[in-house]
Amino acid sequence: MDVKDLCLGALTYGDATGYDIKKFFESSFSHCFLAGYGSIYPALAELTAEKLVTARTVPGQGGPSRKIYKLTEAGRKAFLARLKQTVPQHKVKSEFLVLMHFAELLPPARLNAILDERLEDIRHQLELIQEFEARTVAQGSANAPGARFVCGFGKAVMAAASDYIHAHRGGLLRAGRRPHSSNKKPARAGVRSPQATSRNRGYTNA
Amino acid sequence: MDVKDLCLGALTYGDATGYDIKKFFESSFSHCFLAGYGSIYPALAELTAEKLVTARTVPGQGGPSRKIYKLTEAGRKAFLARLKQTVPQHKVKSEFLVLMHFAELLPPARLNAILDERLEDIRHQLELIQEFEARTVAQGSANAPGARFVCGFGKAVMAAASDYIHAHRGGLLRAGRRPHSSNKKPARAGVRSPQATSRNRGYTNA
DNA sequence: TGTCCCGTATATCAGCCCGATATAGGATGG
DNA sequence: CCATCCTATATCGGGCTGATATACGGGACA
Numbered sequence: 001m002d003v004k005d006l007c008l009g010a011l012t013y014g015d016a017t018g019y020d021i022k023k024f025f026e027s028s029f030s031h032c033f034l035a036g037y038g039s040i041y042p043a044l045a046e047l048t049a050e051k052l053v054t055a056r057t058v059p060g061q062g063g064p065s066r067k068i069y070k071l072t073e074a075g076r077k078a079f080l081a082r083l084k085q086t087v088p089q090h091k092v093k094s095e096f097l098v099l100m101h102f103a104e105l106l107p108p109a110r111l112n113a114i115l116d117e118r119l120e121d122i123r124h125q126l127e128l129i130q131e132f133e134a135r136t137v138a139q140g141s142a143n144a145p146g147a148r149f150v151c152g153f154g155k156a157v158m159a160a161a162s163d164y165i166h167a168h169r170g171g172l173l174r175a176g177r178r179p180h181s182s183n184k185k186p187a188r189a190g191v192r193s194p195q196a197t198s199r200n201r202g203y204t205n206a
Numbered sequence: 207m208d209v210k211d212l213c214l215g216a217l218t219y220g221d222a223t224g225y226d227i228k229k230f231f232e233s234s235f236s237h238c239f240l241a242g243y244g245s246i247y248p249a250l251a252e253l254t255a256e257k258l259v260t261a262r263t264v265p266g267q268g269g270p271s272r273k274i275y276k277l278t279e280a281g282r283k284a285f286l287a288r289l290k291q292t293v294p295q296h297k298v299k300s301e302f303l304v305l306m307h308f309a310e311l312l313p314p315a316r317l318n319a320i321l322d323e324r325l326e327d328i329r330h331q332l333e334l335i336q337e338f339e340a341r342t343v344a345q346g347s348a349n350a351p352g353a354r355f356v357c358g359f360g361k362a363v364m365a366a367a368s369d370y371i372h373a374h375r376g377g378l379l380r381a382g383r384r385p386h387s388s389n390k391k392p393a394r395a396g397v398r399s400p401q402a403t404s405r406n407r408g409y410t411n412a
Numbered sequence: 413t414g415t416c417c418c419g420t421a422t423a424t425c426a427g428c429c430c431g432a433t434a435t436a437g438g439a440t441g442g
Numbered sequence: 443c444c445a446t447c448c449t450a451t452a453t454c455g456g457g458c459t460g461a462t463a464t465a466c467g468g469g470a471c472a
Contacts, residue, residue, distance in 0.1 A: 103352035146309035160366030
């Protein structure tokens, strides 16, 4: 499941340019999958070479020329095959949470700013999802159960995140103290958090 | 905020090898940030070259030799500086949700298997968080507010995801129908979901 | 006893992705 | 009239992922 597959998926909704496809990702998947031009254009070039899509160039009528891509029958089959084969991953990469882990090392003002920023971003993502939902209803293409499931999932998860931040930001702020456990070392420190093993015990942090 | 910074952060808890650092990431950040050896070892090499950490090699006493890294004063300062400068991102990359978006194109059995897999993964992540919490309490290094915040965040978000899946998987399954909107095209199809603009209108999907 | 697998530990590499950047014309708006 | 934004394509360096190689000790099991 790479950007090539995502492009095939986008093209199942109709012909589109690379630019269109990026807009589609932003409107449908902004909370769970994003791809930049640096991924999309090479992907479309490869798909064309593999005959999974065809491209027709339309000279620019007021603007740069456009390449409109169309899914071939082979492309549609390849997409369905990938949907059946892929082992779907779900990964979160959050510098935000890493920063929060080290909250004790940050000035409270900065901490506050970061939390506000995160809340604002969540609010924005929720807005995007609601716009998408409104649009699908307007287009009569509502009751696509997959799309509705994904929207609901995003809303549920982000509402939980927002609620959690509101409920616990006080506890974070009220604890502005020195690096880690001040001076006196805790019982057994060191990075090694999982239980120490035989040849592992007590090596570091001697 | 790259893997180099994460390594500095891990080393604020005490000296460690590259292997230890990976274990630390897995135990503390498995639900929000992971890095493989392919990122960690080069990062440690660069940090050594920049004098932000020092390395001492311990010949293997029953096993391969180990390189134990230690944060320098410059390294500690650099880490604090990065914490203050970074604009923290929070990104989700979910092939799972993309697949769910195209749920109509999947056989129900496969759909069920994927949902079960996702639930199992969530369960496992929650378990890891609880182990981490138990360990910090046992080590007396509990009441580190940052770490507690991150654990709570992970639990809240994943509980919401799990609840959502349980509540809505029925709706997904009960809708096994043909690709997208069967035969008759919807009012205006095509990838272009955001409102069409002047030079954009009606180009594709003619 | 031999063997097989697992855990510890380091390291590299191809391939993919991200973010920034360049280019360029039309529309919009102060 | 000029600045800024939107449409649209494309490339590139740097960073990360996942797989792979190497090596030794210990425990399980027959």
